[in-house]
Amino acid sequence: MTEWLVKRFVKGYADTADPAVRTRYGQFAGIVGIVCNILLCLGKGAIGLVSGSVSIVADAVNNLSDAASNIVSLLGFKLASRPADPEHPYGHGRYEYLAGLVVAALVLAIGINLTWSSVQKILAPEPTEFSGALVAVLVLSIIVKLWMAAFNRALGQRIDSDTLTATAVDSRNDVISTTAVLACACISQAAGIDLDGWAGAAVGLFICVSGVQLLGDTVSPLLGQAPSAELVNHIHDKIMSYPGVLGTHDLMVHDYGPGRQFASAHVEMAAEADPLESHDLIDNIEQDFKADDGIIVTLHYDPIVTDDPEVKDMRNWIAEQVRAIDARLTIHDLRCVPGPTHTNVIFDCVRPVDCALAPGELRERVAALVQAHYPRSIAKITIDESYVSSEQ
Template sequence: MTEWLVHRFIHDADQTDRPDVRGAHGTLASIVCIVCNILLCTTKGLVGLAAGSVSVVADAVNNLTDASSNIVSLIGFKLASRPADKGHPYGHGRIEYMAGVVVAFIIVAVGLDLAKASIQKIAHPEPTDFSPAVVVALLLSIGVKAWMARFNHALARRIDSVTLEATSQDSKNDVLATSAVLAAGVVGKIAGIDLDGLAGLAVGAFIMWSGFELVRDTLDPLLGQAPDPKLVSHIHDTIMSYPGVLGTHDLMVHDYGPGRKFASAHVEMAAEIDPIRSHEVLDSIEHYFEDEEDLPLVLHYDPIVTFDPEDHDLRHWVSDQVKTIDGRLTVHDVRTTCP
């Protein structure tokens, strides 16, 4: 069912970086999650109130909060899919990262509220009716949330979405949380002790911890995290594979949202080669990344003197001296001029 839905709405994986396509699939995921969470909240809320279980009611409230975070995601995808304009020449893709941060903070808030309610239940215990209806409702929730986690993860991989990945992680947390509530109820029923409050406290602490991790993961792109080393290596190796290229350096990758990366680099080529020919090679590299990788790349031409052995020796000497200061430093564009 999960794979059918993903493939039903994503016909061509090559188009998933387009803002309108990403927005359509983000909207699909958000609407599916909103409907599922509202149904789960209603079912568990009614059953939890009838049984007097704070952990089941808290779990239902968690689903309602999940629906709210799905609405945030829906708005985020809608805004992020807007085309570039004069004020935002690189588009609005970072709004999706911001939506992911909001979802992560909502998860932390839910965990905190659940922990507070559980502490109150521990301090002022009330009898809990762990009936078959409660068991059915919790099992239903576990099944639906497990499917939602898989569904959102599949879409997140296809469109490279941190927001959907956060939503998927939230669903996994819900599976663990509801399982803990169910386990506490079963053990309590068999042993004749009430573990409802303790189970709710443990679940709340776990949700808060996972929420803080999601905050960190979703903030990183907004704070300008380093590009994926695999992407850097791929760009470097591709540039070096072209004829006449002697080296490349100062590679910079800018992330303006999922599917909106831009890059620039310096490319060293022999100064003796006709500059027009070197420019043609650089143009072909740029066109390749634009057409095949959907990555706008701007290359700067660095002519390197290769026929003068003195220049070659000087460059190596300067490079060796610089590395004595810091092994991470490199030297480029060493030239000698006569007064």
């Protein structure tokens, strides 16, 4: 059903890399959520008020707040689609992250409110009326929310949207909470004990935990989280696939919202090659990233001496030694400047942010290794911090 709806209501649905298509996906998901949640709120609210069930009324209020969340998501996608302007040259894509943050905050607020209402019901219990209509409405709600969870998860995966993923989690929470309310209503009817308040409290605490988790997930990209290992490996492997590229390092990825990623890296190429040809190759790599992946990549050319066997052997030896300290350590831009009394060995060493050695300690240790193996040398080392995930 989801596929049929997408094909019918999302124009250009196949081109998910297009920001305009992503906006249509988000707006369509928001409209579907608003309609479904308002209908569920009306049905549950009526049954909850008639039966006197605080947990069902709270569940109805939950659906009403879900509709508000859908409106926030709809607004977030609309604002995120605004083009770049002089004040925001990288566009407005982070509005989508802000919308996800608001949705997460609403989920947490709902959980707190539901828990408080349920505690009040536990302290001052009131009779709850059980009926076939109550069961029918709750079962229908579970079915609708199961579909909504699958619907938002599918669309979130298709366009890589944290906002829709958060909405899918919220729908899953609704399924759990409504199922718990239904189960307790049936148990209370069969056993003659009132579990309404306890069910509401348990559901409220579960929603609070989910809200806190969602807040963490949505705050992370706003703070500038490291790119995924999959993206880092893809960029690295694609650069290395071009003939003439000897190595790449100093990768940085900046995320200004889904579909608005910018990256920069250094590319090592033979110093003996024609610089015009090397520059042309770098231009081609940058254009290929933009055309194939939608990522604006800026590459810096690093010339590497390849026709000096002594420098090559030294580079390989030092690279092996730093890997023995930490397998994630790498070196680049090594060059030698000979002098009458010693040779300056100049290079950069890339240190992961969670390396056991502090930058100064790492510099001293590597310099000592180099000078012990090459007595007439002095190591001039720049410690670079890695700006990508240490998982790769």
